[in-house]
Amino acid sequence: MLAPIFHILPLTTIRRRRVLPVNGKVLVRAGQKVTSREVIAETLLTPEHITVDIARGLGVAPKRVAEFLERAIGDEVAQDGILAKRSGLTSRVVRAPQAGRVVAVSGGQILLEITNQPYKLRSGMPGDVASVEPERGAVIETTGVWVQGVWGNGRLNYGSLTNIADNPDHVLTPKDLDVTQRGSVLLAGHCFQAACLDEAAEIGLKGLILGSMAPNLVLKALNMPYPIIILDGFGPQAMNSAAYTLLSTNVSRETTVNAQPLDHFLGQRPEIIISLESTQGGRVPRDIDKFAEQQKVRILRAPHTGKIATITAIVPGLTRFPSGLRLPAADVELDGGKKTLVPLANIEVLG
């Protein structure tokens, strides 16, 4: 049976193809070092337009407008720049109401694309530009720590990693937060208080890593100016021990929190990346696997939600669970030695 994989890796090669949704301008070159917030490409993704009625402005019939145009399709024009001019005794001029680019002329009117802020595509992780795709983007590569999460608030930033969770069960309170953490990324356990999120914004955190969060904080978290990543799920649950152990041993390292939303279709998950100088490239992570004995897995649902375990046997046939469902299952040993049965549908392989 195909096994889903989630990644908690101490040293791996991380490669990301980062491209614009439409053609634009690439701002980096192959071999260049980039930070996670560095803009690697940009384009005008949501252009705005205005129509300028040239025929009316010049007082001519629409079909005669072409005779008087001072700008062609594709031309840039500054605010108040001349779009069309009729000379003679009754000379008239039509000017651009805003700076922009002429994109169409039709029916005696000019369609002007207004110059507005371009969409900026950021690197999303620190590393080297491995290759460039002209007009679209680049492939960024690094080696280091890679931890995937399950929910993110869509923000991206980086800072030095600070651990305020003395164990994976830690519950974040406003008292845990103070100005000395300004500019850092906090490893912080479970959060159920809105005040914590506000306080974190107040002191200028660059990122918040949680094992879990109360669901009623979702809307607030989405509006926070810093990235928030949840590694395990919603409701009170401890951070999985594999992620906690790995992250808590990387304190003070520059840590990127890319809290991009989970997208099952694209395979996009929120993630934490800590670049490490390594003479050996870490192994390239697997994307897909099959369930097998001795695999480390994470349990996704009750009664052992978030626990890390090792598969000791794949149980043949179907197993009846307390719910009454008969499902393909595995015998697993939880960290700590307890043995239990879990449905294969409820585990992910730690890859």
Added chain:
Amino acid sequence: MISLNLETDSLLAMEIGSISTRALLFDTVEGRYRFLAAGIAPTTANAPLHDVSEGVRLAMDQLQRITGRKFISADEQLIMPSTPLGEGVDIFASTISAGQPLRILAIGLLDKVSLDSIRHLVGTINAHIVRTISLNDGLRAESQIDAILQTRPDVVIIAGGTNQGASRSVLNMVNALGMALHLMPEEIKPEVLYVGNESIAENVSSFLEPLTHFWMAPNIRPTLETELLGPAEIKLTEIFRKIQTRKVLGVQELDTWSGGKLLPTSSAFGRVIRFLSKVYDVKKGVLGLDVGASATTVATAHAGQLRVNVVPQLGMGVGLPSLLDHHKLEEITRWLPLEVPDEQVVNYLHNKPLYPASLPATQEDLAIEQAVARTIMRTAFAESQPGFPQDMPLVGSHYLLDPILISGSVIAQAPSLAQSLLMILDGIEPVGISRIILDKNNITPALGAAASLNSVLAVQVLDSNSYVNMGTVVAPIGKARHGSSVIRVKVQYDTGQENAVDVKFGTIKLIPLPPGRIAQLHLQPLQRFDIGMGGRGKSGRLRVVGGTFGVIIDARGRPLTLPKSPERRRELLNSWYRALKV
């Protein structure tokens, strides 16, 4: 090449769901078509593979192991037609509901007229309208252009103007769309479907055809009073197929194997419901309801008139947190037969979308899942009712439905059929007399897809024991005191044995009638209750065929009301469940 030997054609059907891929084998047994076996594997349309082929191969491998029949040749090709050695199949059909819903931009004249018709049209497939533009918006042309550019839809559908009706306003909006298309990069240009005023169709076509992939179908609103969706549905299905084959690897091959007839799962499901409406009692409508992982499909038909409504983001996986945007938590938790803290239910609604393929292992998780399934069924059913076919028979404000066909793993694969039945009764609240059919193997879309290739097969399988006939529900409606009798049922079995029972308001009572056995029922509503046999208090006779639960007298009243006290409510829910244990 498709074989036309209707006597012996075997069928392999592939259903690509958002979570599972099913390979379903149908063949003749003792001269009649039967569903034989299914191979199931995870769908691989999503990351990391982005190719349905691996899931298809794994599902076929499993089917091959179960049946001992070989389907794929050494060179990885489907063996079709079947060989004298019994390898391969004669026909192949495929349906798909995996992949992201299509993003639709709807352009129409009036919100309550042409845009409503586009909404009905879009409801037939897994798609959602991401933006509408109409005269009601009062947008200037440049704002319309910007809206189109920012939306970046997969498909633009333009409607508006009755035939010979408004044309200038439609052309103005087409002009804005043309401008936007002119400005779009080639790789993101949408498919455009025009279903508006036919008198200007030629103008629209000549203007838009050079700019993008242009499609046209007859006006979906030829007059203000009439709506004509059929031809536009066919075109939209073609567009869906084209986009899916482009977006999801491996779909092209499935389409080729199925002779270019790959269908959206919802369309195939709807075909079966329409067929049933032609062969069953015209005094009632037919309902099909499929609770999927990413969407719920409600198909209703009456005398051949079909309406399909796919409610995207309303499934047992994605979109669950938004249930709380439209429902109070109590609307879900009131269905819990055991004590579960509210927080646990809210956490479930947020965690399940993170792992949509996960399954309940504990009793509490199962109870939550089944409570959510009831809420989803009730929501989808209620949302779809305004679009039901015209002239669907009613008793009061309740539709008369017979049969009711239900599919979806959460119901069909419940640990017991009693749980399945109770979810259906609570989720639909049927009234009058309805047969309940459970599609335990999720074969309905396959039959719909196969119907155009081998109609005999579809008819015979529908008539076989491949479905679970749960029984006939009799649900009287009216007002009475709890505990007072509201219906008297006399049963005359085919053995000559007779039985009579009075059923009290607020209870469910089973009258045993094993599958295949036949009985005559005499139903006599009391206290002027209505069972859909001609009016309040009207009694009647009918012949029923047995099912797993025989005859189910659901005298709980409509709408169902549950006690406010959690303890009393749980006690009542459990008593109903006990009443269904056979």
